[in-house]
Amino acid sequence: MKDVAARAGVGLKTVSRVVNGEPGVTAETTERVQAAITELGFRRNDSARILRKGRTASIGLILEDIGDPFYSAFSRAVEDVARDNASLLFIGSSAEAADREQELALAFCARRVDGLIVIPAGTDHRYLLPETQAGVAVVFADRPGQRIDADNVLSANADGSRQGVEHLLRHGHRRIGYIGDLPHIHTAAERLRGYREAMADAGIEVAPGWVAMGPTDPERVAADLRAMTGEDGVTAVFCGNNRVSVSVLRAVDSLPSRPALIGFDDFELADLAGLSVVAQDPAGMGRTAARLLFHRLAGSAGDFTTTHLPVHLIPRGSAERPPR
Amino acid sequence: MKDVAARAGVGLKTVSRVVNGEPGVTAETTERVQAAITELGFRRNDSARILRKGRTASIGLILEDIGDPFYSAFSRAVEDVARDNASLLFIGSSAEAADREQELALAFCARRVDGLIVIPAGTDHRYLLPETQAGVAVVFADRPGQRIDADNVLSANADGSRQGVEHLLRHGHRRIGYIGDLPHIHTAAERLRGYREAMADAGIEVAPGWVAMGPTDPERVAADLRAMTGEDGVTAVFCGNNRVSVSVLRAVDSLPSRPALIGFDDFELADLAGLSVVAQDPAGMGRTAARLLFHRLAGSAGDFTTTHLPVHLIPRGSAERPPR
DNA sequence: CTGAAAGCGCTTACAG
């Protein structure tokens, strides 16, 4: 910028005015400055600008894994809202590791992002306290932030499982199994709770072998599926998330008899597989979380909120078959 | 930092040393500084650090759409390599719009990213010349950069189509149709070229109605599928990308008779649908592009390269059926 | 082992 000023024979401030389209510069001066800019290949350094101005016009997004279709739809919605607010987006995956989540969050904060959208992997978010006190806005999505006051945007997880179970009950099932993710994950625990409550309300005692929580790798899921659908086993299986559903679909055809199926979370081609699902709205969740974040950044002060986004049941055949 | 220095009764430089874990500070002094840091809730401002140091330890990634599973696997690989190189990742979607690609790229450059990985939407990348001259490393992936010298990492697109067509020929098909994406997209054009060459080599003249290029929305694809598989139409259809494949799978069951199918690019559940594919390696592409970028940033000077990543055919039944 | 001075590339607040 100094070079441009020298070349155009003007002061620094005049170059700044031209670069930022501020008023109060003669057409002739503007032209001379513009010429110098092109000749020298000048590009404004936004880092320097940011250092002086305060707000960085960037936000950070911490996901579990961009590879999961739920999170990619979520991310796209966040990105769109960020663009509407003239903000750039840092992104990172925690891979379900608390220390990686924290490392990413603090790295983003060190770059002075204005705000953070976090899909929590960890269970203690007090490490963000100094950041929020310094003015960084934080919104947790999909799972709530823990040991910290903040805004949360969640799906109606327990309610969704309840809906799914009641749907299976209406189609005559009573021995209903549940395959879920690791139980320390909030969504996994909530969905299991909804299942248990709906079963209890129907007066059905859940046998120990009917519930299997654990990592969502295909082998574990297939083994648990086989175990719970054996002789006198369950006639229907509730899949706790889209990873479980996919693994179950891959394994179900090798079972002696096919159980009724319902999955939590919709995904591409679930329709072709005829899988009935309790559908979440990942784009809606991303949009809601991002709008809330920019609301806070715009100075909205009210109490912290927890939003539960509704889910809805999509029947496609797999859950509407009677018990064998 | 000034406040910390004052509180600890030391100089600025000493605080800097402690914050960065540089040697040459007494344990006692370190302790006093650390105490001041916690008491004041000090957080180093990396923007300021970056301004002084030069390199920003961040790269930008411009995708067509994070929602597409090909690009989400790609992104995850880029992110992993970035982390290995202690670099943060800006991400943005062009939505196949050249102006949005440019806007994102220049915004990232204004933040002084060290490098850029671009999946091009536009067809003229001369706008990046001032940036590359200023030292920004750029790698194009999936599609080549145009009107600019740079590194490219691509799939063997034409070769892949050729493999797919030859596979169908081996199973007795001669009337083979092709449904692809908009022809101005490089991958779409290359894959079509491979198809045409393989057909010509087999001595088959491609009838005008056998090729349909256009947007990948389900309605367009379904209409073209119906049109080309009518009376005396094609007996096999080559799907030019995973968007086309999904739309074809959704529409194919309503046809009077089911054509043989093969798709370019693998995707989740293609196995359940029994779809034979020419598989790309999105994670490998992301990894290769990112490694190349950091190689350049580490000072590697050689000529610009264009890498063609191999693809491989996965038979799953849909392409191995003879003509009706 | 420690610190004062200068500077990274901008903008702010002010004066002319």
Next chain:
DNA sequence: CTGAAAGCGCTTACAG
């Protein structure tokens, strides 16, 4: 309409 000075929060190069 224009510009000189100070400062954003750090690091570099140097001196003690």
